[in-house]
């Protein structure tokens with residue numbers, strides 16, 4: 001029995017729910033929804049939120065070493081945007097009944113997944129360009145269809161996130177363009193970054209459709225609008241010409257243009273590497289969780305101060321009430 005059937009405790013209710021989703025009505029937090037739909041959303045939205053939070057770390061490593069003040073200011077703004085995305089997504093997950101504390105705990109204890117891409121190191125400044133160009137580029141490709149997700153709070157969060165991601169992608173491409181038009185050494189640095197980020201970026205879209213256990217239900221419920229393989233293909237078709245424009249070479253000897261279909265075809269992704277990375281054994285998994293834990297510990301005083309301030313505000317009469325009090329007194 002699959003998840004959908006198990007959740008069908010009330011078939012009439014389930015049929016109404018599915019008809020509603022089929023009509024493209026948005027599902028809102030207080031509406032009835034099948035358990036499996038709720039669980040799928042909590043899983044996907046929380047994994048997405050964790051990815052945004054951990055995703056700050058690889059680029060955050062370059063904040064103190066950005067080559068110019070302008071680059072530093074842009075990178076700072078981008079990393080702050082990612083924190084904001086994490087917060088919108090955690091807030092969307094909270095509307096489904098999971099608490100912020102549980103979400104944070106799942107991330108810090110390693111019980112939760114986040115995107116495989118953030119377990120790779122950022123060795124040079126060109127990696128900041130490659131992340132913006134490729135990682136944010138892949139993220140937008142995946143996230144634009146999520147703006148039409150059937151769950152209202154997730155869809156609305158994605159609209160704002162996508163606007164910011166498209167700026168991120170352009171800043172990354174612009175870093176790559178500057179390096180590619182620079183010295184031979186700078187261009188070699190850009191090529192090296194592409195060599196290291198290309199395959200992990202293709203893995204971001206998840207396993208092949210034939211190996212993706214969640215795609216069927218998620219598509220039926222209009223959480224997922226486009227499958228992993230279709231999105232990966234769109235990304236490849238958009239990115240290969242950009243790489244030619246930069247004068248860089250995609251690190252895939254099997255890459256070829258298929259005249260019949262009009263698509264670029266790549267060699268096979270190393271799925272063993274993907275599985276290793278999501279199982280916790282990528283190049284930086286341990287470092288990322290340790291850095292996230294340290295950032296969480298360092299933020300303890302901020303959380304305490306915010307709670308104390310909130311408490312003080314609650315105890316003080318509102319300004320209107322105190323004015324009234326003064327008047328009547």
Ligand code: FAQ
Pocket residue numbers: 043044047048049051052055056082113114115116117131135136139142203204205206207211212213214215218224228278
């Ligand atoms: N990494 O059946 P499917 C960003 C897991 S945000 C790790 O295909 P589904 C912004 C999957 O969770 C990047 N795990 O699953 C930024 C499932 O595991 P489970 C994140 C992966 O959900 C840029 C299992 O494999 N974006 O980059 C990955 O239908 C720059 C089976 O997979 C999102 O999260 C992976 N790459 O499709 C920030 C977008 N792929 O839970 C900073 C929203 C798959 O059964 C700097 N998420 N898995 O144990 C989605 O669209 C979907 O969840 C997919 C996976 C497409 C990622």
